[in-house]
Amino acid sequence: MFQRVNIGNHFDLKTSVFQAPRRGIYSFSFHVVKVYNRQTIQVNLMQNDYPVISAFAGDQDVTREAASNGVLLMVEREDRVYLKLERGTLMGGWKYSTFSGFLVFPL
Amino acid sequence: MFQRVNIGNHFDLKTSVFQAPRRGIYSFSFHVVKVYNRQTIQVNLMQNDYPVISAFAGDQDVTREAASNGVLLMVEREDRVYLKLERGTLMGGWKYSTFSGFLVFPL
Amino acid sequence: MFQRVNIGNHFDLKTSVFQAPRRGIYSFSFHVVKVYNRQTIQVNLMQNDYPVISAFAGDQDVTREAASNGVLLMVEREDRVYLKLERGTLMGGWKYSTFSGFLVFPL
Numbered sequence: 337m338f339q340r341v342n343i344g345n346h347f348d349l350k351t352s353v354f355q356a357p358r359r360g361i362y363s364f365s366f367h368v369v370k371v372y373n374r375q376t377i378q379v380n381l382m383q384n385d386y387p388v389i390s391a392f393a394g395d396q397d398v399t400r401e402a403a404s405n406g407v408l409l410m411v412e413r414e415d416r417v418y419l420k421l422e423r424g425t426l427m428g429g430w431k432y433s434t435f436s437g438f439l440v441f442p443l
Numbered sequence: 444m445f446q447r448v449n450i451g452n453h454f455d456l457k458t459s460v461f462q463a464p465r466r467g468i469y470s471f472s473f474h475v476v477k478v479y480n481r482q483t484i485q486v487n488l489m490q491n492d493y494p495v496i497s498a499f500a501g502d503q504d505v506t507r508e509a510a511s512n513g514v515l516l517m518v519e520r521e522d523r524v525y526l527k528l529e530r531g532t533l534m535g536g537w538k539y540s541t542f543s544g545f546l547v548f549p550l
Numbered sequence: 551m552f553q554r555v556n557i558g559n560h561f562d563l564k565t566s567v568f569q570a571p572r573r574g575i576y577s578f579s580f581h582v583v584k585v586y587n588r589q590t591i592q593v594n595l596m597q598n599d600y601p602v603i604s605a606f607a608g609d610q611d612v613t614r615e616a617a618s619n620g621v622l623l624m625v626e627r628e629d630r631v632y633l634k635l636e637r638g639t640l641m642g643g644w645k646y647s648t649f650s651g652f653l654v655f656p657l
Contacts, residue, residue, distance in 0.1 A: 436621055
């Protein structure tokens, strides 16, 4: 999973979980790339233990395809936000995939 | 259509139209998911009555596919911004689809 | 390439290169649309001369498909950020494609 910017260290690199430092509206987006794999994948963006939005990549061709989505979320302090591969497998791991989030404004 | 955050109530839930509370640069993005449908869909992001950007989903396989795009827009006060399904039909409705926007900075 | 908003004129319309006016965290996203073309394309987001993230569109059907991705980047003053078509060709040019960026917060 591509991760370069981590201001405040609220994204845990080991678990890939973002934990909100404060209450507010956050923008999250992700692009999860499926490589050489005929399976359909479903990726959920999770807030605590609940799925908020889903994205799918189901092309049967042998190629790279992304499951992408994005959302504005009302997040409470210490909420955890992370991606979950709900269906399918990522044969090539999370290479080329990105997950981004930032605070749009505090509440 | 997924809609959870609506600070200021500038997004009309009945019509799915966002009306800008003030002049500024806004970021908009959308992911419209086509489910089990061989048609090509075209989704336009409309500002007032004009299409600004388009996205397409045309895969012939029986699967879920998203028409996604995003843009920064200069928006005048009371401009209306909304999605329009220009071509094709969404057999499963707007399930899984998202439409997000926020003010990047005021002008 | 769709380009409507250019506050500060830091995006060079001739070269399609964004040059950062100041140090900070920027959000960049792009959607590059492939039209009627069976080739696989790879689009890289470049920071100075290095690829940061990639996106792919490889569907073999005769249709429109987008290579999309987005990322938060730590950018130094005068860094150049731009898109590069790493593989394949865009027969229809950059029509329907978008490239957006904005400063999330200064550092």
